[in-house]
Amino acid sequence: MKTALITGASSGIGKQTAxxxxxxEYRLILVxxxxxxxxxxxxxxxxxxxxxxxxxTSLDTTHFDSVREFTAKLRSDGQAIDVMVLxxxxxxxKLKLSKSGHEYMFATTHLGHFLLTHGLLPxxxxxxDPRIVVTSSIAHWVGYFTDFFKLKTVSSSSLLMAAPFASYGRSKLANLFFVRGFDQRVPGIKINxxxxxxxxxDIWRDTPGVFQRLIGPMLVTEQQGASTQIWLASTPDLTASGEYFVNKKKALTSPWSQKKSMIDQLWDYSLSELGIKQFGEPE
Ligand SMILES: NC(=O)c1ccc[n+]([C@@H]2O[C@H](COP(=O)([O-])OP(=O)(O)OC[C@H]3O[C@@H](n4cnc5c(N)ncnc54)[C@H](OP(=O)(O)O)[C@@H]3O)[C@@H](O)[C@H]2O)c1
Known part of the structure; x- marks a missing residue:
């Protein structure tokens, strides 16, 4: 029996994949x-x-001590994990900071998942046939990183409606940097x-009403949204790694997302912020 761990599995796309x-007939660990x-x-x-x-398990991926406890418990159980769906x-x-002092969307989507993967790599x-599937977004096109220090501040520009959208895009760009950084560093595990x-x-719930009215007619069902995730997690003939898919096909990503220097910088920043000495070798 294969085991899948899925974060954000209580609703939406993650629940459909579960x-x-x-x-x-996968065994499921949901978070x-x-x-x-x-x-x-x-x-x-x-x-x-x-x-x-x-x-x-009730776990906020921005609560890093809880993530560490959770992964330590799974390691002590010792059962293999075949698929991680991040x-x-x-x-x-409104932009806000996590308990760790980082912008909350970035901490949820990137740092928490980075730490989870570090703790569960063994x-x-x-x-x-180990795999990792990361839910990024077309919104990564509006994301950019200029100054890592800003990940720890919520500037006055956060009052503007655009700032949360740009930060959401940045969190999804971080997902792509992680996929590429992991693929370059860890052989033998397919990550896409x-x-x-x-x-x-439910993700649209907190966007401005005018935006919801504009986007509403274009939305697809949760089942349709989950189809590529399910396919990447479980299709027997997957060979790709380090790629980005839309509708089960490889797709273009932004020029930013391909910058080797940014991939490496975010990797090193994440190690340092999370106090990780050797990625994938939890103490
Ligand atoms: N819907 C779209 O159009 C769309 C498009 C592109 C990408 N995505 C991405 O798809 C993924 C799933 O979103 P969805 O659309 O299915 O929305 P959703 O129904 O709101 O699902 C989000 C899930 O993440 C959990 N979650 C949120 N913050 C968390 C945290 N800090 N720690 C742990 N769990 C947390 C939520 O549960 P709790 O609130 O109980 O924690 C929920 O289970 C997200 O990464 C989203 O960015 C969605």
Whole structure:
């Protein structure tokens, strides 16, 4: 039996992937913040696929001590992880800092997942076909990094409507830097990013009303949004790694996302902010 760990699995795209992998008889380890929402997702999976071995852990990926505790517990259990779906993400209409002092979307989407992957690499290496799937977005095109120090401040420009969108884009650009940085450094594990499309999920809840009215007619269903994620996680004939997909096809990414110097800078910044000496070798 294969095991999949999915972050942001309590709703939207992540929950659809959990359901699809339950159907394929994966054992599921699910993570998100809200315990009751997570429990409802587990109930839904169990009602459709009663044989599924599924656990839910309430974990905020920006709470780095909790992420460390969670990964240490899984390592002590010792069971291989075949697929990690790094999917947790959100849009905050006002910029705010995480407990760790980083911009919250960036901390959720990038730093928390970086730390999770570091802590669970020994379990991924136990799999015969280990994979990581990262939910990025077409929004990475509006992301940029000029000054890493700014990741720890919420500037006055955050009052402008554009600033949260730019920061969301930056968090999704960080996903691509991570995929490429990981692929260059860790052999034998397939890692890919994808854009799910504009999907009818809770993520739009906090965007401005006018924006919701504009985007509303274009949104696809959660099932459609999850299809590339499910495919990258479970198709038997996947060979790609370090790539970005849209509708199960390789797609172009922004010029920024391909800058080797930025990939390396973000990697080193992440190691230093998270106090990691050797990536993938948790103490
Ligand atoms: N919907 C779209 O059109 C679209 C387009 C491009 C990319 N995406 C990406 O797709 C991914 C899934 O989003 P979705 O659209 O399915 O929205 P969603 O239904 O709101 O799902 C987001 C999931 O992430 C969890 N989450 C949020 N912040 C977290 C944190 N700090 N720690 C742990 N879990 C957290 C949420 O649960 P809790 O709130 O309980 O933690 C929820 O399970 C996100 O990365 C999003 O950026 C979505």
């Amino acid at each position: 359901l699809a992998l339950a159907k394929q 998100a913040r809200d315990l009751s929402k997570g429990q409802r997702a587990v109930d839904e999976i169990k009602s459709q696929f009663p044989e599924t071995e599924v656990s839910f 999917n947790a993400g959100l849009f905050t209409p 379990l991924l290496k136990k799999s015969s 990013a994808f854009h799910p499309g504009a999907v009818q999920t």
